[in-house]
Structure formats: structure tokens, C-alpha cells
Amino acid sequence: MTISSNDFIAQSVVALQEAERLRTRKELGKHMPALRTRAVEEFGDFEGLREHVANVRQHALDNLDYYLPQFEQQAIDNGNQVHYARTGAELNDLVLSICQRHNARKIAKGKSMVTEETELNHHLERAGLEVVETDLGEYIIQQAGETPSHIVGPALHKPEAEIRELFLDKHPLGPRELEDPPAMVEEARSVLREHFLSADVGIVGANALIAENGYSLLVTNEGNGDLCANLPNILIVCTTMERVLPRARDAAALVRLLTRSTTGQSISCYTSYYSGPRRQDDIDGPLETHYVLLDNKRSDILASDYKDMLQCMRCGACLNHCPVYIGAGGHAYGSVYQGPMGSVLTPLLSSLEESHTLPSACTTCGRCAEVCPANIPLPDLLRDLRHDESRSKLGSGRWRVSMKLHAWVSQHPRLYQLLTGLGVRTLHRMGRRRGGFSRLPFASGWTQERDFPAPQKDTFMHQYRKQAAQDE
Amino acid sequence: MSDARSDILARIRHASACLPEAEVKLALSRLGAGPSATLPHPDLAIAFLTNVLKNQGTVDIASSRSEAVVVIGKYLYEHHRSRKLVAGNDARLAALPWRDAGLLPRFGEAESGELAALSYAVAGIAETGSIVTCTGRNNPAANNLLPEDHIVIVALDDLVERYDEALDALQSQRPRGINVISGPSGTADIAMHMVHGAHGPRRWHVVLLGHVPADCVEHAQALAGLANERQAEPLPDA
Ligand code: SF4
Numbered sequence: 114m115t116i117s118s119n120d121f122i123a124q125s126v127v128a129l130q131e132a133e134r135l136r137t138r139k140e141l142g143k144h145m146p147a148l149r150t151r152a153v154e155e156f157g158d159f160e161g162l163r164e165h166v167a168n169v170r171q172h173a174l175d176n177l178d179y180y181l182p183q184f185e186q187q188a189i190d191n192g193n194q195v196h197y198a199r200t201g202a203e204l205n206d207l208v209l210s211i212c213q214r215h216n217a218r219k220i221a222k223g224k225s226m227v228t229e230e231t232e233l234n235h236h237l238e239r240a241g242l243e244v245v246e247t248d249l250g251e252y253i254i255q256q257a258g259e260t261p262s263h264i265v266g267p268a269l270h271k272p273e274a275e276i277r278e279l280f281l282d283k284h285p286l287g288p289r290e291l292e293d294p295p296a297m298v299e300e301a302r303s304v305l306r307e308h309f310l311s312a313d314v315g316i317v318g319a320n321a322l323i324a325e326n327g328y329s330l331l332v333t334n335e336g337n338g339d340l341c342a343n344l345p346n347i348l349i350v351c352t353t354m355e356r357v358l359p360r361a362r363d364a365a366a367l368v369r370l371l372t373r374s375t376t377g378q379s380i381s382c383y384t385s386y387y388s389g390p391r392r393q394d395d396i397d398g399p400l401e402t403h404y405v406l407l408d409n410k411r412s413d414i415l416a417s418d419y420k421d422m423l424q425c426m427r428c429g430a431c432l433n434h435c436p437v438y439i440g441a442g443g444h445a446y447g448s449v450y451q452g453p454m455g456s457v458l459t460p461l462l463s464s465l466e467e468s469h470t471l472p473s474a475c476t477t478c479g480r481c482a483e484v485c486p487a488n489i490p491l492p493d494l495l496r497d498l499r500h501d502e503s504r505s506k507l508g509s510g511r512w513r514v515s516m517k518l519h520a521w522v523s524q525h526p527r528l529y530q531l532l533t534g535l536g537v538r539t540l541h542r543m544g545r546r547r548g549g550f551s552r553l554p555f556a557s558g559w560t561q562e563r564d565f566p567a568p569q570k571d572t573f574m575h576q577y578r579k580q581a582a583q584d585e
Numbered sequence: 586m587s588d589a590r591s592d593i594l595a596r597i598r599h600a601s602a603c604l605p606e607a608e609v610k611l612a613l614s615r616l617g618a619g620p621s622a623t624l625p626h627p628d629l630a631i632a633f634l635t636n637v638l639k640n641q642g643t644v645d646i647a648s649s650r651s652e653a654v655v656v657i658g659k660y661l662y663e664h665h666r667s668r669k670l671v672a673g674n675d676a677r678l679a680a681l682p683w684r685d686a687g688l689l690p691r692f693g694e695a696e697s698g699e700l701a702a703l704s705y706a707v708a709g710i711a712e713t714g715s716i717v718t719c720t721g722r723n724n725p726a727a728n729n730l731l732p733e734d735h736i737v738i739v740a741l742d743d744l745v746e747r748y749d750e751a752l753d754a755l756q757s758q759r760p761r762g763i764n765v766i767s768g769p770s771g772t773a774d775i776a777m778h779m780v781h782g783a784h785g786p787r788r789w790h791v792v793l794l795g796h797v798p799a800d801c802v803e804h805a806q807a808l809a810g811l812a813n814e815r816q817a818e819p820l821p822d823a
Contacts, residue, residue, distance in 0.1 A: 137776070144777060157623035165619030172616060176609045178601035182594070191759075197589040249783060250774035266774060273776040294778035302784060306697055309784075326759065336730050336770040336785030343726035343762070354593065359613050361756065365749035366619040379622060379636065380713040380748070382771055383785070386763040396694055397725035398761050408589075412596035420600075 114201060114230050114409075117447035118459055118468035125441030125474075133272055138439045141269060145433035148377025149484065156373060166370050167488045169363045170424045173324075174415065180324040180357045181406075187327025188404055191389035195404045201231030204407045208233060208316065208349055209240055211403055215347055217242065217313035223331070223338035224248035225318030226264060226427055227351050227407055229449040230462065233316075245308040247337040249301055256283045262443030264450060265375055265429035270442060273297075305337070315341035315399065319352040320371065320426070321364045322404075328386040329404070330364045332371065336383050348387075348399040353407045355415070355423040361386070367426065374428040374486040410462050419494055422457050424487040431481035431491060437474050446471065453481040453491040460498055469507040472498035530574055537568045544568075621747045622712050625808045629711045629744045630797045634805035636714025640768035641781065642789040644805065646797050651685045653794050657736055658686030660790055661701055664734060671695045671732065672703040673724040678738075694725040701734040708751040709739035709793070715767040716791060717751050719760035729764055735786040737766070741795025 117124075129135060153159045173180055185195050198204035204227075212220065220242055228234070234244045234255070246255040253268040254261055257279055261267030268276070277291045280300055291297050317338045319329040329350050331338045342348055358364055364386070372378045391398035414423055432438045432452030443451040448459040448468070456471040472495045481491040502508060503516070522529050544550050544567025552560050559565065571579075604612075624632040634644050645660070647653035661667055670690040672678045683689050695702045704724050706716040716737045718724040729735060745751050748765075755763055770785030781787050 141777065155623070158620040161620045165617070169616055169619075172612055175602055176604060176612075178594070178598045178603055179606065179609045181597060197593050199589045199592060203589060247784070248774070249772045253774065266777075268774055269777065271776075273778075276775055294775040295780050297775055298772060298780040298783055302782065305784065310697055326756065328763075334771045334773075335783035337783070339726060339764065340730055340784055343720070343730070354597070361752040362618050362749035365747075365752055369619075369622065369748065376773075378767075379639070380715060380765070380767045382640070382766065382768040384715075384765045384767070386752070386765075388759060388761050390761075392721070392761055395721050395761060397720055397727060406593075408593045408596070412593060412600060415597065416600035 114449070114463055115232065116459060116463050116467055118463075118471050120447060121441070121445050121470040121474055124447060125445035128442035128445050129440060131442075134270055134442060135440075137270065137272060138442055141433060142436075142439040145377075145430075146484075149374060149430060149433070150377075152373040152377040152379065155379070156369070159373075162366065162370055163486055163488055166363075166366050166486070167424065169358065169366065170487065173358055173363075174355060174420065174423055177354065177357065177415065180359055181354055184322050184324040184327060184357050187324065188322075188389070189327075191327045193327070193389045193402045193404055195406065198405055198407045199409070201407070201409055204228075204231045204351060204405055204409075205233050205236035207405050208351065209237055209242075211347065211349060212237065212242060212314050213240070215313060215401075217347065219243045219245065219308065219312045220314045220316055221309055221312035221341045221345060222246050222251075223315070223317035223333065223341040224251050224267075225316065225351055226449065227318055227353055228316065229261060230409065231407065233351070245305070245312070247305050247309065247341060248333070249298065249335060249337075252301060252305065253279065256280075260444065261449055262451065263429060263432055264427050264452075264454070265432075270444070309340045309344050312341075312345045314347040314349060315343075315345040316349045316351060317341050319350050319356055321367055322352065322357045323359075323361055323364055323386070324357050325360050326388070328361070328388050330368070331385045331387065332368060332381045332383070334376070334378075334382045339383050339385050342385070342387055343398055346400045348390075348402045349405060350387075350403065351405045351407065353409070353411055355411055370486045371426050371428050374426075374430040374484065414461050418497065419457070419461055421489050422454075422461065422494060424489055425454055425458070426487055427454075428486055430484045430486065434480040434484050436476055436478060436480075441474065446474070453495070454489075457491060457494045457498065465498065465501055465505060465507060469502045472496075472502060473508075530572065533572050534575060537572050538570065540568050541570050618747075618749055621749070624711055624746070626804070628801070629746060630741060630793060630795075631801050631804050631808070633709050633711040633714060633739075633744055634791075634793060634802060635808040636711065637791045638714070638805055638809035638811055640714045640789075641771070642714070642768055642791050644802060645790070645792045646799070646802055647792055647794050648796055650680075650794065651682045653738055653792055654681050654683055654686040654688060656792055657703065658688050660736065661688070664788065665700045667700055670701050670703055670736075671699050671728065673705075673722065673728055675705050675723040677705045678703060695728040695731045697731050699732040701736055702728040702732040703736045703738070704728060706737050706739040706743065708754065709744045709791075710748050710751050710765070711744055711746050712748050713765075713767055715748070715751075715765045717755075718764045718766070719755065719758070720762035720764065721760060726762060726764060729766060730770075730785045732786055733782070734788045734790065735766070735769070736790045736792065738792045738794050741793060741797060
């Protein structure tokens, strides 16, 4: 997993200056939450559902020692080959060796965050294979040579005009207009259709693995995952072990929760369950199917205080609701996982050294935890990571000294009140006439976007004391 | 060096409670199935049709098998000026009175570029407005995915209320693949514009077969917040 998370601040400064993309993100930050809210209201007992799924997943994680072998046995009985990978590199090697064994040349790939994490495409391409991403968003960023900016909508940062230019440039189809999104989708559809029909191997992810029957769940709106899972002769499902759920009905409950949180749909267009290779008298389906189950530090997380993070179902709601994500954009996080979930997961899957700025990319507003369908206490986990960060002395020297100073002052109430009183009165006097400041020393970044309101004459403590004295 | 499998399983055991099987099963049985979505109408057929419409599908009702082939013929003519249709080797599809509509489908697997495919769903789900098919001879997965239009017959008797009911009902059959379909293929990956026909069908048409009140479609349209499209069309005989 290559990351560049420690450049978060520099990268977000760049992102904030890209006016059109910022506008797109602000639109996303309004549109997606509105869709979710409506879906949640229509559902009925959404809180009950959330709690139910959280309990089921907690149970599954607590007893993964039981459910993972159960899934494995069922999957083998269904005719699959099950492989384990401790690291991303092991997963990549396993997948490559399966492809090479079949002399595969072309691979059609459905959307899979796990293979983004392991950078599978590079690995396969280096070995001379052609890898085609078939989810439209993934296809767009693959063509553009970019990384995903959103775990659900990887190309949502790209305005329509950029995608038009990209298609005109990459598809050798002669002069044409591509006037609107339907025309662009149409073009991608026909280009990708050829790839589906000629691919030797299909690679997909899984939204869940069902222990009781060895099936995997695949959720898409485009149907690309199903084409990958049914047309090529070889199917490889790349996923991680914490996706295991006990029963088929648990997968149904998960879908109820997931799609409402992701796109506000009551269900995605295609929710499919696949058991394994084609049967004796089947006329369709892959001849050979593999599961590759990745650990990549997840067993460490399972044993740690960050275990709750393994309940994440990659819905993207925390990104859509996060003011920092909307402002800074997905690429600032320097990771395939962005937003609040990315700020927790990236340090856990890589190291805090490489990503210690991420846990601070948070205003502690708490919206992510409010909407997270998995009930993950994201702000708490971020705070705990900041603790770890401070304990391992990873922040900048200036930052650490000011935090220490702040801590010391806050522990001395008299001094604290004296200093804050002084500050508030000074600001009050200076800003009295205009009612606010359009520029402040040390906070020019903040005042660039908005005015800082002039404070009232006194601090809260001062007014409180005055009031108490009057009441007596 | 130990292999990846035993390494990973050992690490998981280390992090797990390692309870005896009976205890795990008992804890699981206490978990139940969880709440499902509120139906838009207490009548299963109306609720189902409403949700199909909300999923951007179109609907027809047919009280008999002969009526079903007629509405399918009409749909094909309206959208493609064609009588071409591919259908899986499903005995229920083969047994339809095709001659009543002057249609004769090709039975087998759909190919790319096919105009329309017909499936006979193994279930319809009211909660989500979905239809369920199983892969295999009866309904190869390609039939759901490759054609421009996907037409699906659902028998009234095969409607279930909850999503998980439909899955539980298939547990004993264990088909290779279970496809739960809830709308035409869609994408919003280009600047959040919803476009149908991303990779799969551009249109999704559901024919509910059985004795349902004739006004149930109007009812569903109103509940789905759609204008009454049927009345907007000129009547064929007028
Ligand atoms: S952390 Fe929660 S809200 Fe964020 S992607 Fe994961 S499940 Fe969704």
C-alpha cells in the first residue's frame, strides 16, 4: 500500500484552490446526505436495523475463529479453491500465479478496494497482463492514470468536461461530440462490452462472505461485477476475512443498511450471491473459481482497541458527511481510503509514522459517527490515534510544544482565565467597530474563507461569575 | 516457515474468544433477522409494484398466461418494433401460449447485442421491489445482463415480503448464482448524473402474473409518486 498521507496539509491546500472541483465536492456534500436521509426516514426502524447489523457483525468478529473455517469448508464444498494472503504482496503473487497458470492475457476487474490496497493492477501489468477496470468510475481513473478520490465513487472528483476530454483522447473512435453523460456512458459501455466478452479472467471483490453456505455477496449498480463473475472462464474473488457473516439473512440485513447509507437506495440494482464454479449441467458461469482472503494487518486490528474499525462496510457515508473531506478532497489523504474511515484505517494498515497527520484531519464535529451504519465511533478512534501519535512523538516540534503549553496552561485555571480574558477583551476592542475580522495573524488560512466574529466583551467564566454574584 | 493459512488462523484464534460451537450457535440464534423496510402498502402486490416503479422499472399486470405473452409482445413492439426475444430454457417459459401474441422466443443464452431477454423469476420481493433469478439453464446470467431490455415475469404466488425470506427459500436448492435484480443497470459515476444502461439493460420491465385488481398499477404509480402514464397515452382503439 503506497501512501503519501503525511503531505495531507500541503495536498489539501492545493485541493482548496481548485475551484471547480471544490464546487463538485460541495455539491456531493449536499446531495448524498440528502439521499441518505430520505432513505433512512422511509425505512422505518433504521436504528433497530443499525443495531441489529452491528450486533451480528460484532458476533461474527468475536467468533471469527469459528466462522472463517466454516466459510472455508462450505466454499471448498461448493467447488472453490480458497487461498490466504498475509500481505498485499502475497495476494498479488497468488492472483498472478492463477492467471499465469491459465495463460491469461486479459483480466476484467470489478470494483475492489482490497486490490486497490494491494495495488494488484500494477503487479499484473508488470507481468505483461492487460487489466481492465470495468466499474465506470474505476475505468475513468484507470484511463486517466489517477488514484480513487472516494471509496464508492472513485472518479467523482472529475468534472464532466474532463471525462469528455479523456474519452476523446483515449478511445480511437474518430471525431464525435459526446455531448452529455448518457453519450459518454454509451461509449464506455460499448468499449467495455468488448473487454467483458474477451477477458480470460474475472476479478471481483465481495461485500460479504456467508459462512453457512460459502456464498459471496456482490453489490453493484452497473452490473459490471456480475459480468466479471459470469462471463470469463476463471473467477477470482479478492476480499478480506472480516467480511464473513454467519447467515444468508445477515447478508440481506447488511444490504438494507449498506445501500441506504451509500446512495440512498433501498437496494442496489444487482445484489448477487455466487457459490462457485459452474455445475455439471450448467451452460453458464466460470469453470474455475478462487477466493483469495487477505489479512494485511487485520488480525492485528482484531486483537487491538481499534477492532470496531473492522465493522466498516465501505459505504462512504462518513466521507459524504465530513467537512474536512469535502474541503480537502479525497486525494489529500494520500491513500486509497479517504475521509474519516481512511484517517483511521490508513494508519492501521500502514503505520502511524507514514500517516500521522491523518488523525488530526478532523474537526471532531461527529457527523461521521452519527451516520456510520456500522456504528463505528470514528471520532473516538481518531482521538485514540492522536494519543498514539503524541505518545510516539510524531507530530512537528512546533505543534508538540504548543500542545504542551496549552495543556500546562489549562491545568492552571487562574492563569488560563487571565490569559483568555486578556485575549477576548483585546479582540473585542479591536473588532468592535466592524463586528468581526477579515484577517487574523496566525489564522490567515481560516479568515481567507470567512470572517472571524469579534467576541463578546467577557469570557464565559467572567460572565458566569458576575451573574452568580448578582443572583446572590 | 508456516503457511499463510495456519498463520492467519492462529492469529485469529489468538484474538477470538474461542467459544465452543454450541455457545456460538446459541448466541447466533438469539440474534434474529432484524427489521425490514416498511412496505409502501399493506397489499403485497401493490407494495411490490410500487417499489419496482421506484427502482426505475416499468410494470404490467397479466391475469392469465395468454395475457402475459400479449403484454410482452406489445412491449417489444413499442420499444423495438420487433418480435425478437431470447429466453432461458425454463419449462414455465416454454409452456407459455406464445402463438397468442405471434411471438416465438429463441430459448437459450443471450448474446451481446440482443434486444430483449425474458426471465421467469423464482421470486419477487415486495420490500425492495426486486426479482430473483438463479443461474443455470433456466436463466443464464447473461440473459439478465447483456440485452438492451430485460423483461421479467413474476407470479403473484411467488411474491414474498422480505428480502431475507427470498434468500432463505433458496437455501435448500443452492444454485450456483442467485441474482437479485432491482432496476435497470445504472451509474452516476459521471459527475453524479444518473444514467441507465451502464453495462446491463437500459430498461427493466416487470410483468406481474396473477389475479390482482386492475387498478393496482394506478395505485402503485400514485404511491411511487409517478404521474399516471397510462392515461397519458392515446387509447389504441380511439
Ligand atoms: S466508517 Fe462507517 S460510514 Fe465510513 S465507510 Fe465505513 S461503514 Fe461507512
